[in-house]
């Protein structure tokens with residue numbers, strides 16, 4: 245699949261504004277700095293569609309993008325910086341939960357994990373939540389350009405083990421080299437049709 249058009253739609257901070265149209269959605273989630281904005285930008289071939297930064301943002305909002313006039317990318321609020329307080333987790337979880345439990349047209353959640361790090365408790369909570377509510381997801385191991393090629397399979401196994409999930413559900417990705425881009429776009433294309 246080629247992404248021919250990608251357009252920012254809106255940002256939502258209040259659950260009552262969560263979009264409710266008839267276009268299917270793919271959501272992206274992960275801790276701050278994991279490479280979420282870079283993934284959205286590189287998949288769409290647009291440098292600044294989603295804002296990238298090296299400093300984690302505080303704003304808990306959902307950003308929507310319209311892709312090929314056919315489906316949406318949904319950028320969910322990032323979670324966890326090093327010292328995430330309970331208060332922050334509660335705020336984050338509120339909007340996130342409302343979105344995940346009420347989006348009828350959500351096809352897949354892409355859960356991003358940095359390939360160099362062991363998944364955190366919040367990553368595990370996210371996966372348990374998705375498993376519990378049977379929300380389809382795949383895991384994207386980001387920034388694989390930072391690993392030697394020979395180390396990538398090992399990193400995927402480690403992530404799979406930490407999250408008690410199957411290695412086949414983990415896609416390696418690099419926004420720098422575009423490794424994995426075609427696989428993810430194929431996955432999206434197949435899911436849009438079904």
Ligand SMILES: Nc1nc2c(ncn2[C@@H]2O[C@H](COP(=O)(O)OP(=O)(O)O)[C@@H](O)[C@H]2O)c(=O)[nH]1
Nearest residue numbers: 276277278279280281282296297387418419420
């Ligand atoms: N080497 C490398 N750096 C990346 C990659 N993806 C993101 N980054 C860098 O990681 C930082 C955080 O990326 P960003 O997309 O803003 O993360 P977000 O907070 O999850 O949206 C930025 O400095 C990016 O340039 C990648 O695939 N490879």
Ligand SMILES: [Mg+2]
Nearest residue numbers: 280281295296
């Ligand atoms: Mg971001």
